[in-house]
Amino acid sequence: MASATATQKMREEATCSICLELMMEPVSINCGHSFCRQCIESILENPRVTSSPRESQCPLCRAPFQRESLRSIKQLENLIQTVREIDSERQCDEHGEKLRLFCEDDGQLICWLCERSPQHRGHSTALVDDAGPEYKGKLQKVVKFLRFLEARCQGAKLTITAQISKWEEKMELQRQKIQSDFKNLYKFLREEEKAFLWRLEKEKEQTLRSLQDDKASLEKQSLEIKNRILELEKKCQLSAQDLLQDVKNTLNRSSGVTLDLPEAISMEPNTVCNVSELYLNVKKMLKSYQVSVTLDPDTAHEDLVVSENRRQVTRTGPQTKGNTSGRFSVFRCVLGCEGFTIGRYYFEVDVGEGTGCDLGVCLQNVPRGLLMRLKPESGFWAIRICKINGYMALTSPPTSLPLSEQPRVVGVFLDCVAGLVSFYNMATGSHIFTFPKASFSETLRPFFRVYQPSPLFLPPPDE
Template sequence: MASATATKKMREEATCSICLELMTEPMSIHCGHSFCRRCIEGILENPQGTSSLRKPQCPLCRTPFQRESLRSIKQLENLIQTVKEIDSERLCEKHGEQLRLFCEDDGQLICLCCEHSPQHRGHSTALVEDVYPGYKEKLQEIVTKLKGEQDLCDSLKMFRKKEIAQWKENIELRRQEIQSEFRNLHNFLNEKERAYLWRLEKEKEQMLRRLQEGEASLVKQSSELESLILKSEKKCQESAQNFLQGVKGQLKRLSDVELKLPEAVSLTPETACNVSELYFDLKKMLKTYQVSVTLDPRTIHCDLILSEDRRHVTCGKPQEKHLSYKRYHTFPCVLGCERFASGRHYFEVDVGAGSEWALGVCLGNVQRFWDHVPEPQSGFWAIRLCQKNYYMALTSPPTSLTLRERPLLVGVFLDFEAGHVSFYNMNTGSHIFTFPRASFSGTLRPYFQVNHCSLFLPPPLESF
């Protein structure tokens, strides 16, 4: 280590007499004095001499000089770098000596004098340059671990955001499901609908609060991990003495850092509407509008067989029937005898285990002799069961229906003035489908299409 006197002399040699700082890009002039490049060029640009020609002069000896005499001094530049390195070295506060040793027991830098003092006598010590690589490697390993934790944290943040979006989507789907169940249950069910939606909204708020708290925790942890990583990486760039100062404590603190994972949550809403519990109320409501429906033999297709009480129709062998414009000739269909021109009306159809059928209402004057497309534009409001248990509403285009349970008893509700035709699974008391509002332009009649099955119209007194 250079003595304090030698260091002082080197600093004096390396100090610019103009700015009084260590020289930057030292330059000499022909008189032998040296200055910073920016300082001596400032003299050239603004000469302060007293002669009429105002030639630039050396600030120390007043010897005139010209720009051509400027020369860079590489040796002096190296000396300045050495002085800077000496300035950056940490010295023992007690002995003023260079801290060349690292005490493993106390985890601190010491000088040669400290090693022989009572405080450190018998302790395990090593040269700074010997222990520096090992501790630096350990810190870099921890930095790698912290980066892995941050990557995991970022992944969890993205996953939590997806969970929040999925939760909102599931809430919205459940909201639509509940609203669909309640939409056609009229005024006396409205209070129950609002109660379920209120509970669902509260559940949404509570769960969102939990999810967002988890997200906020991850954001905070990510910021803290990033800060630790930046500080650790910055420390790895320090000199050996600065790096080892307090490194053991820092290693322990960083090793203890662990990511706190957010709690796992279920994204399935607990609030659900079990409409079957409202079955009695639904039947009670519909009962007030129930009508007795029988089948009209004048409209029946020749492949269908009608019972004597005109409530049961089934497929059979073709039968001879007189031709009539009132009779269906293309499709195996039959109409009900009843006609609805106003008011509310409800009837039930026992579809049993039939594999293909269609039922609903149609305008009384629909085409029966030729092909027809059963849709509202043609005067039909009906639902259909196709093969393989595929249900659809005969809208234009058809609407696929997803039913939780196979209906055996289907209820048809007509509100003429409101322009609504609704269908219910009366086994579970659940709503199946309601057609968009229509403006009926004539009399409506019950409509049935029978393909490879049989349908039965229970009398009102036998349906409860």
């Protein structure tokens, strides 16, 4: 206890009364009190803190002092260093002895007197110098495990961060797709509205024309009957001789008058539109414009084989074919026989489960023997369905299509008046892509490019 008390007294003597810490560079002033050099110089620089406005005063006794009176105390500095060393070596609070032992049972530092006390008697103990490395190894092992957990945690955080970014990107693409689907549906419905209103107006004009013709015919017949009545009434007012004059001819003419009544015209409109059915059934709406498309063998590349019914094309190897000006010689392509000009057209392509193809429409006079990019500026409006290179619309530059799976049957809708080419996944009835509005000044034909081995099939409209 005496040792602990002495150490405490030394610590008190070495403590600065300004900062209440062990002194740093201890100095004394005129009155004999000691302080940290930095603490006492702060009073000299700002005397109003603890002194009068005119002169600096000792913080303890208020005795005046000047900067010149500051004296370093080497002995006190050595004493402070000793106190610091004592503090660095922990001592037993109860016995004042150095803690040189480690009690394994209680997991605490003890001195040699503690080891003999009833509290620790019989416990397993070890020298601090021996126990330290052992427990340091255990701590390092735990640190290694915690670092492993931290690394896993950081990896999981990075994964979650990437998932968040990917999910936000997918949601944005899905949002754009939904907006695009509805935009195209609205546009399609507006065009359907115009078409139905046009048919209704034509029906109105036709029916009104028939009714007006019937009305004119009845007015003509009515005038003729009225003239007959006037003629007979005048005849009846004549004398008997005049009345009988040519009376039989008059009776025959009047009795032979007939009334030609027009046939009844239905007052129920023939042009009806079930808007809800159109809205909910895109497939039915598209199929109302479906046309039969067959393949033109005279345009097929020499590596392509067109079936006898002209509804299937397969890429094999070079075939002996007659040279025609319309045959593709660079790309493995083939055109449909049908040409599209004014109106709306829809056809389907069964792409199967092959490696890929390009499909859509193109201008009838596109070059067949040049190496070029398939894009609207070159006269092609097509999409690429390819498992290897991905799904894209052949715009300039190409537009990636966010398809979760390859569509089995693709519907192609062409509106020559509106200048639109759209594509649909017919398994779900969902919209795939619509090219920006164009002006079609020439005839368009179905276009197909085949990748090996990817046979294409054109189902008849009734399928």
